[in-house]
Amino acid sequence: MAEQMTEQMAKQTLLEAFNAASYPLTGSSRWNVNQLLEAFRSIDGEQDSDIYGNGAIIENFQAKIASYLGKPSAVFFPSGTMAQQIALRIWSDGAGNKKIAYHPLCHLEIHEQNGLHELHHLEPLLLADKSRTIGLEDIQQMTEKVSCILLELPQREIGGTLLPFSELEAISAYCRERGIKLHLDGARLFEVLPYYKKTAAEVCRLFDSVYVSFYKGLGGIAGAMLAGDESFTAESKVWKRRHGGDLISLYPYIISSDYYFEQRLPKMEQYYHAAIELAELYNSCQHIETRPEVPVSNMFHVHAAVPKERLEQLFKAVYAETGVGLTRYVREVDADNSYFEVSLGDRYLGTPKDKVREALGLLGAKLAELKQQ
Missing domain, CATH: 3.90.1150.10 (Aspartate Aminotransferase, domain 1)
Structure with missing residues (x-):
């Protein structure tokens, strides 16, 4: 035996x-279809779906998450890959500078088949080395001017390490003084709030734009939110359409995202x-x-x-x-x-x-x- x-x-x-x-x-x-079935159990089947980014079901959820993140506006995307490439493209176009900066193990660098360059012709500058997070000194020592810096909280590929919040504040102040946009890869933002002992809005106020995911720690089906000021999100909607992200309806992702946000955030x-x-x-x-x-x-x-x-x-x-x-x-x-x-x-x-x-x-x-x- x-x-x-x-x-x-x-x-x-x-x-x-x-x-x-x-x-x-x-x-x-x-990971099976029960995730979706559970989220839909209490849903009224007569509720209207969203249509091409419009409708109460998507607009109410966007407003809810924007408020939670402390940002004026937010747009729901089918994927974080799409949302983040678009965020960096918007900041690059606004500055007239194709150079952006992020960590060598950033998701855009190692998991997206060079999409940032092939689709948007952006040129990444890699900060720090693969063993540690980006610090203020790395940014201060940049020899090239960049339009935007992306910070990932936590840095997933090296075990989920984090900068001290005080250093994050210093980086934010440094970038704003010099007109450099700061974007947050907050795929796991919800998960680090207990360690920082901060609200999401307190963290997000340090950044010009923020991406959050609804399927990682929360366990939704798929989906992401990109938040910032109203002019930024209005432009992101145009790029969302260009990327093919404006599906006729996204309500299965929205409903599951909202459900698991309420269930697991606490x-x-x-x-x-x-x-x-x-x-x-x-x-x-x-x-x-x-x-x-x-x-x-x-x-x-x-x-x-x-x-x-x-x-x-x-x-x-x-x-x-x-x-x-x-x-x-x-x-x-x-x-x-x-x-x-x-x-x-x-x-x-x-x-x-x-x-x-x-x-x-x-x-x-x-x-x-x-x-x-």
């Missing part, structure tokens, strides 16, 4: 093992403290460290001095023995090292803490055995 189970585990992918676990720890729910502080708790358990294991060591949001990265395939096998064994799923994937750093991202939501809150400790204790024991081999 044991041999049969071992053979079955070897054939199973890590994602399959994670989905089969009784207690998957990351995220708020499984839990962000719980998710944040859960991440601190779980990171401490990971850091007690040999061969493992979290980045950052103490999370500043509900997400962090776990780095292991263990080859990817070996770590996957250890995880599948832990899942089988405890019923706790720790991660859906592991990525290779090099032949001897690997990492994965943790983002916590409702699932972790609903898992008994003794099960979490059991799983991490077993993982720690299995990692300790590696030293003996």
Whole structure:
């Protein structure tokens, strides 16, 4: 029987093992159509849809999020990729300067197939290095004039690290003094508010334009909001049409975004403290460290001095023995090292803490055995 189970585990992918676990720890729910069904359960079927960006359903939601972010106006987009490229294009055109600046691991730089250059002919200046966030000194030392600087809060690709709020204020003041527009990649803005102990409006007042996502920590289907002053958002609507983002209706995304905004925004502080708790358990294991060591949001990265395939096998064994799923994937750093991202939501809150400790204790024991081999 044991041999049969071992053979079955070897054939199973890590994602399959994670989905089969009784207690998957990351995220708020499984990615399936139930996300949409849940959001629609209390909706009046006679409610009118939006049509090409107009109608109460989209206009009311845009006004609601603009108010929450402390901005005069906001526009709903089907994707953050579209919203952010458009924001940078608007600021570039306004300044008559094609140069913009952001982090080397910015989403626009590494995940968008060079779209910013191919579609808008913008020229990025990369600030800081890949191991840390952009600081005031990096901006002060720029030798080229740029129209806009994009800051991502938190910096996802390096574990979700954050600048001190005081430095963020200094960057904002520096840019305004010099006529440089400051754009916020706030894909995970909601998730960092508990750490900053600030409202969204207090953070967003430092920026000329703001993008937020509704599917990451909130768990909506898809969708983004781009906020700023009224002239900025009016121009963004023109570019939205040019990009093909003005679908005849976007209400499935709007309804789910609004529903999960209301459901999960109040839990962000719980998710944040859960991440601190779980990171401490990971850091007690040999061969493992979290980045950052103490999370500043509900997400962090776990780095292991263990080859990817070996770590996957250890995880599948832990899942089988405890019923706790720790991660859906592991990525290779090099032949001897690997990492994965943790983002916590409702699932972790609903898992008994003794099960979490059991799983991490077993993982720690299995990692300790590696030293003996």
